[in-house]
Amino acid sequence: MLSISRTLRYSTGIQKNGYAMALRMLSMYNINDDLYLCTDKPRNIEIDKKSLRFKQKRENTKPLVLMISWFYGQKHQINKYSQIYTDQGMDVLVGRISLVQFLFNIKSVERSGQNIVNVLHNNEHDYKEIFIHTFSAGGGMYGLCQKMMKKNLPKYGNIPNRVIGQIWDSVAAPRMTIVAIPFALYPNNTFMRSIVTALLWCHLKIYRALQPHYNELWENFCDNLAKTPTLIFASKIDPIGTIKCAEEVIGRWRANGVDVTYKCFEDSPHIKHMQKYPEEYMKYVHDHWKKLLNLRHSLLHTMGNHSSSHKKKSSASSSPTKTQTDSISPTKSQGMIRSPSGADFQDKTHTKFAPIDELAKLLAKKNESEGSGSGITDQIFTKYVFPNHPDLGMRLFRHFHTLSHAKTPHLGVTAFRQQCERFLSILDDSKVIETYVRIFCDVFYEENATKEGVKNLLKLSFNIAMANYLGEAHTCPYLDTTLDAVIGTCFFQEPLSVGFISRWLEENCPRIVIPVHRYSIHLLTTIKKDDDDSQSTSATSPSSVLPSQVLLSKLVAAVPSHWTLLYDTRLHGVGANRFLHHVLGYRGPTLVVISCRSTKDNSDKIYCVAAPNEWKETHLYTGGEDSCLVQLSPKFSVMEKGQKILYLNTHIRGYPKGFRVAVDPRNPIISVNEDFERVDIHSITHNLLNIEVWGCGDKTSRDVQLDIKKWQIKEAERQRTVKLTSAEWIENPDRYLLELGGRTQYNVDNK
The missing domain is CATH 3.40.50.1820 (Alpha/Beta hydrolase fold, catalytic domain)
Incomplete structure (x- = not known):
């Protein structure tokens, strides 16, 4: 001292x-x-x-x-x-x-x-x-x-x-x-x-x-x-x-x-x-x-x-x-320069973006035709712009209404145009995330965020992804469990500010909110108008929103366009040879989901290993910069990320065998033994319940892997039958083995 x-x-x-x-x-x-x-x-x-x-x-x-x-x-x-x-x-x-x-x-x-x-x-x-x-x-x-x-x-x-x-x-x-x-x-x-x-x-x-x-x-x-x-x-x-x-x-x-x-x-x-x-x-x-x-x-x-x-x-x-x-x-000076409906008189800039101008006129016309008076109300905005997600429409309109400091329940056409223009001008990802946290937590200044608001935002992102899912599944049985794990980790204490929650989301799951913004922008800017019946389009194109199959992919900041189940211990058996047979040769990013149970308190835990590159059996640590290890349950945590943290070895002598994730090779974070029966988390033994490997590349990656396997099968089949001449057969060790076994008569020409 x-x-x-x-x-x-x-x-x-x-x-x-x-x-x-x-x-x-x-x-x-x-x-x-x-x-x-x-x-x-x-x-x-x-x-x-x-x-x-x-x-x-x-x-x-x-x-x-x-x-x-x-x-x-x-x-x-x-x-x-x-x-x-x-x-x-x-x-x-x-x-x-x-x-x-x-x-x-x-x-x-x-x-x-x-x-x-x-x-x-x-x-x-x-x-x-x-x-x-x-x-x-x-x-x-x-x-x-x-x-x-x-x-x-x-x-x-x-x-x-x-x-x-x-x-x-x-x-x-x-x-x-x-x-x-x-x-x-x-x-x-x-x-x-x-x-x-x-x-x-x-x-x-x-x-x-x-x-x-x-x-x-x-x-x-x-x-x-x-x-x-x-x-x-x-x-x-x-x-x-x-x-x-x-x-x-x-x-x-x-x-x-x-x-x-x-x-x-x-x-x-x-x-x-x-x-x-x-x-x-x-x-x-x-x-x-x-x-x-x-x-x-x-x-x-x-x-x-x-x-x-x-x-x-x-x-x-x-x-x-x-x-x-x-x-x-x-909060003070801007209130002196606005109309009761929220138009900013000092904002002399008029939007040149035709879709927004058309949307404002259309909604005002719809509002008047349905007897709701002049301007644009929240019911009209939600009904014609966000019919499939009314909660998002109501919250977004309330956001526009609050920022415009309107004194009337409705927004004027000019005020609506100004707020849409400012909303569309948000380009930075961190600003987008903070804006949506404020919208869903109903805070517009320096108040604290709420668990319910953040959870509703994450659930909306999942629902938007599922609404554009081309398969049969539209829900996930583990949705609430996963969201509760994320919220529980994010709100480690209360209260927490909106800024802190926004930075946490940006650091740990940055791509979970951005698709919501893309979806909103898509609906605001793809309005269609017919002479007989003008209405907003609620259909979305695959390129404008996040194409995802499960919430897990977004939580680990991976956005696969096509997922394939490569390996599951419940379907393909337990063992290193089974893992290698089904995973090696897949030339694309993969997710390895490990379910285990602690031997101390019998608590179930789920971990996910994201590998951006093809798996290779080697004594060296591999993996690109996007490699990461994420704990999904009972809490959500990005445990490690970076390059050269993945390890897979089952044959090379003199080196540790098994599957590992580690920054320091002497102290791995997660280690699966070579028999794939036990997993150690921070040197604490857990019983391995299940391993799933999902291929996150495109269909071509899976086709290449299947072609390689077909070639390997044909090559093995070809090598089973070997044609030998009489001279070669006389010196072949297999002939002596047959004679020792008591078979002295055989057809040499067929050998």
């Missing part, structure tokens, strides 16, 4: 443009090379260097401020922003990253991101709430932190839920590195900037893994797990944190339901907005804190006192034409 207490005292103030800030007592505690903690006064804080857990006595329960600095950010510069919060009794966790790390040492950057996540996770008992105030390249570091959280949502999923608000100052995309770094190093030297730009361009060409890494950080940053009110600062002349970057973030976050306030300055340099316009900057920070609904009254009061303590006005900020402001609140 390590205890560090270092107090910095500044005897003079800093004055710029008539703005004075006196830097008072500030205590800093070094956590490691990249992190330190700022407090308002000295405290005895013990820091566990391994877990990064703090042992301290706090006098309040105010939030922890996470502040990730820009490149070359010096402590005395960062502490100007930290003091805004330490003056109110809040602690500030400052994270820094060097340019050398960012360019040459990705592993070091990942360690820094993991350290930030560990501090936030392991100190929840002291800091129940988190506030984020980050600058420039800190957005990339925060994107890395989100990547770490998504990898282990059951452990870190609560961190985004603790975030109460965010401020992003001069946010810069990591992909802008080739532009940002030269300006940061030589802001006033064009010649040196061009040289550094050329060197960076060569560096990125040599180390090709960097650019995909930067792109991944930016995507994780834009896919923010924290849906709390956000304030973004930018400048028109900023070449690093450009307006384009800011507007991209704003557009994606607002589309995801985040309340974003945007402040664009006219002529402030990169990360120097507070230095040039201090009073305006502090005013926006103060106003942003007011918008946080769960902020305590005492905290609002102290923040107001801090903002009002700076009475000197900035000469540059006196002109109202210097800045541009855009502040939007989805």
Whole structure:
């Protein structure tokens, strides 16, 4: 354990443009090379260097401020922003990253991101709430932190839920590195900037893994797990944190339901907005804190006192034409610009998509002809668009109605058109999944998800697949059992946010919700109109929805077009030779379903092994990147996935025999012995009940396997009869065996 207490005292103030800030007592505690903690006064804080857990006595329960600095950010510069919060009794966790790390040492950057996540996770008992105030390249570091959280949502999923608000100052995309770094190093030297730009361009060409890494950080940053009110600062002349970057973030976050306030300055340099316009900057920070609904009254009061303590006005900020402001609140400001039927007057864009325009006019006409008045009602929408799945139609219409803020039970034609257009514009899979979770859980803002809503969504996906199934079976006897296993694993505790459930579905069964969206889009855009009787078509084409036979295939993220039962111990017998005979030679993806019973508590369990490639008997581990092991019952869990985790060997001596799934060959996750009578799960013995192998390739894969088997049978039959000459028969060992057996008379010519 390590205890560090270092107090910095500044005897003079800093004055710029008539703005004075006196830097008072500030205590800093070094956590490691990249992190330190700022407090308002000295405290005895013990820091566990391994877990990064703090042992301290706090006098309040105010939030922890996470502040990730820009490149070359010096402590005395960062502490100007930290003091805004330490003056109110809040602690500030400052994270820094060097340019050398960012360019040459990705592993070091990942360690820094993991350290930030560990501090936030392991100190929840002291800091129940988190506030984020980050600058420039800190957005990339925060994107890395989100990547770490998504990898282990059951452990870190609560961190985004603790975030109460965010401020992003001069946010810069990591992909802008080739532009940002030269300006940061030589802001006033064009010649040196061009040289550094050329060197960076060569560096990125040599180390090709960097650019995909930067792109991944930016995507994780834009896919923010924290849906709390956000304030973004930018400048028109900023070449690093450009307006384009800011507007991209704003557009994606607002589309995801985040309340974003945007402040664009006219002529402030990169990360120097507070230095040039201090009073305006502090005013926006103060106003942003007011918008946080769960902020305590005492905290609002102290923040107001801090903002009002700076009475000197900035000469540059006196002109109202210097800045541009855009502040939007989805629940308040948009309600002032809508008609009672939900039409958005400020949305001047008219859809050019003819099917949606035709659908809106048709439904309005049907509504009027059936005596339901003007506009479009939920009954008409469900009756003519979703006749086979009325629950989906009612929920989708309620979603449109809520987002349009309509005051009437019906939707106007314009409002319906606008909502359909926005619904069709959802292209990102993660946004699609979250949208449908909200629709089926009846939550449209920040409420928690419900088990019943998620289960209804999964069951709808199954029903849509079965409705387009070409075989005889239209249901599954294990449907409720499978869904209960999925829901029980997903809702490991309650309550859980919509964001967490959406990320869990995206990680564990990403293809189970997307077909529902395709089905909805298909029905909304394939309307047909006849002169005599206009009606919507409920038929679906096989290419527009998910062609599936059972829910299991979607749960393991496999979408087979044709399934064939290759092997079943109840039909073909138990044994390794039976398994090899029926499975080898099938040149397509397969699913191996293993049913077993524990010898300890007699509980039945079902596992599924997904093999994307042909099975081969070898002493090496095989399998492509899509190989995975999934537990289906009594709980649903993706136990392992990745390449080279599958093993099958029954003949090669000196190597383990049997069927295995393992990342570490010395410690297999699942192991079936060579007699196919026993299975070990994490070294715990289970009795093997049944093994099924399903071929998930097309019909050609099965035909090729059958042709190979026919050839093998013919070849074996051909080798049974061997024609020998008299000379060959005299020297043949079989002749001596026959004579020893007492048969001395035989027809040599027939041999």
